Amino acid sequence: MKQPIIEFKNVVKSYGETQVLKGVDLEIEAGKFYTLLGPSGSGKTTILRLVAGFSSATSGDILFEGKRINDVPANKRRVNTVFQNYALFPNMNVFENVAFGMNLKGTSKAKIKTKVTQLLAMVRLAGYENRNIDELSGGQQQRVAIARALANDPEILLLDEPLSALDYKLRKEMQYELRELQKNLGITFIFVTHDQEEALAMSDWIFVMNEGKILQNGTPVDIYDEPINRFVAEFIGESNIVNGVMLEDYLVSFAGSTFENVDAGMRPNEQVDVVLRPEDLDLTTPENGKLVVTIDAQLFRGDYYEISAHDDNGNEWRIQATNSAQINTRQGLTFDPEDIHIMRFNESEDDFDARLDNYEEVGEMDE
């Protein structure tokens, strides 16, 4: 395996009595787009500050290309940050902001000018050199902040919720641009957000965090399709989560019926959480349905209808449908075996991965 560019080994960060990071291990490879995703207070920004060097770990090791950097000050790290509020220097204009790092290093005036022009063109702000910061819109300040951070040729760019202050449309645009930028530059991005949609759209790899711990990490598709627990399932996208029993491998019972599924490796008759994504559910006639539900309400969301319904066992179901449904009618609900995701209670990420590897191998041998 390649040497990770950043590695955390059992990193703990405490403020007085409160632990904001409870023993975090993570590895980050060079050249990819990583996202730390979690609700506020989950410790994601703390990780960013530790990588940047703005605060120091209470215990544990932080490695950069294999070398411990716990005691390296922020100004000596080859890491630059795009701050949540942009943190542009109000006493300098756009040019001076972008040139700040190069000026400190004593780069020649001519070189600085070329580089600033090039960076501003890259973030589509050519010709804004002499503007004052307070004359720029939020989106433009954002771009200046990115240009300024990239001016030092960092190995890693840290982005602390940089899009949260922008309006919806601009945010979508910036998501494309940031992704594009990362691909073109080929450097590592570590992006912090509480917006799961943003995380799924942009990342190569996501760390889902809650209460100072990394709950799950993986590609967006992995995390969306195979959430490890209730928190991840609910945090990433909409989910229907019902109680079920894993009768045997590939056979699960919930909502009063038994269904074929694709999970295995659990004890017989183990209690589990069953996850079904609203977009995987389809409405049909009651005779053709695997479950029968009564429609309670529906909301028009523009590109789909969000329908809520309940089955005869009292479970709530949320369904995304392209066609509207009649309220208070009985409808059938269908889904495929692969749409059923099983989550064991209190399964750690390591156990989860081991079980997945195990039964996938068995499954392949069976074929």
Place this chain on the structure above:
Amino acid sequence: MNKKLFYFIPYTLWLVLFVGAPIILMLLQSFMSIDGQATLANYQIFFGSGTYLRMMFNSVWYAFLITVITLVISFPTALFLNTLRHKDLWLLLIILPTWINLLLKTYAFIGILGHNGSINSFLQFMGFAPQQLLFSNASFLLVAAYIEIPFMILPIFNALAEIDNSLINASYDLGASKWQTLRHVILPLSADGIRAGIQAVFIPSLSLFMITRLIGGNRVITLGTAIEEHFLVTQNWGMGSTIGVVLIIAMIITMFVTRERKKGGNKY
């Protein structure tokens, strides 16, 4: 609108009676000779005599020294205070002395610096001969700076407290050392506070007179001392007013020089 004007009446009265009228009276008085004749002689005397010009130079020079001393002490102090956890409490301790009467503080210094004061007692105890501390330029500067320091710290402290911490992090992040961050980020962003502090110290220092007498022993004679002498001793109100007018003009010039300027220019 009428209501707003109504609320403004007390302050307007105050301004007219205690600010406007005295300035006009002083202006008129400055053109009067000692026996009540309209004349320009006072100004002629002021700008024609080496004594008055030396006094003016003295006033400006000592006000400048006091300002520099307080600034050199106050900026690092304000910087340090801002890093403390209960910074408002510490700030209160620094402001506290300003609640005590100026004369009282000055007399306290006579007790400390005097021939039989605390410092000399200590020196004697250590086996040294007592020193002449009071009535020297140094003691004058010490006491004046002591009295003015809170007025310098307060605006600088406020300006520093307003600087967003992420700006300082951004500076480190971009490779700046502590010193470079201070020079390129903290200092420019607290410039308004420094300016306000300079105004708050320099302008009152121009017309100090009580400390010059009690602590400086009239070795330092400033325009403030001269005004006092003319009004209370020689009874030459015309000359006293002229010096007053000159002082006011000096203050206006100070305000103009230290005014807030539009930002511009590359400061590297």
